[in-house]
Amino acid sequence: FGATDSTPVVLIGPASSCSATRWVSDSAIRCTVPPGLGINTEVRVLAYNGVGALLGAFNYSSPRIHNVSTVVPAPPAPPDGPPREVTVNGESFGATDSTPVVLIGPASSCSATRWVSDSAIRCTVPPGLGINTEVRVLAYNGVGALLGAFNYSSPRIHNVSTVVPAPPAPPDGPPREVTVNGESFGATDST
Known part of the structure; x- marks a missing residue:
């Protein structure tokens, strides 16, 4: 990378440049990774003497779910009962909307999913039964799961x-x- 600091640029993926890039030596550069999604992502270094690239060199962190909360105020339930909207809170959901999928239970995907931020996704709960149900987020950078994260409403007569x-x-x-x-x-x- 050069015997002296030539202010190299590090790219993660197609065009996301690191912030706070720091030249360490001719064989090492440190940088703060930009927000993003992906696995087996290419890393490129643009230095005064050319461009170096390594395919499949970097994986962003997989989604992590911290908790699931009911949206307050809750939207009115339809006449035949739930669905209701919940917020899945966590991290590594993506710096931009990459259309993540939220599953509640073994295979029921939310009927409507809306990315809010890297740490929040809103979804309309699919019909179902269960307590201590697993919630999963599927994104380009992997799958995050939280066991026992959601309880369907108890039956009401x-x-x-x-x-x-x-x-x-x-x-x-x-x-x-x-x-x-x-x-x-x-x-x-x-x-």
């Missing part, structure tokens, strides 16, 4: 009504058929 016309009661009395109405019973039959 609004009313119980008898089926009309009521089937005839058996000769020895009840049972009769009723309908239990409410929310958060699950998007599919989990019996």
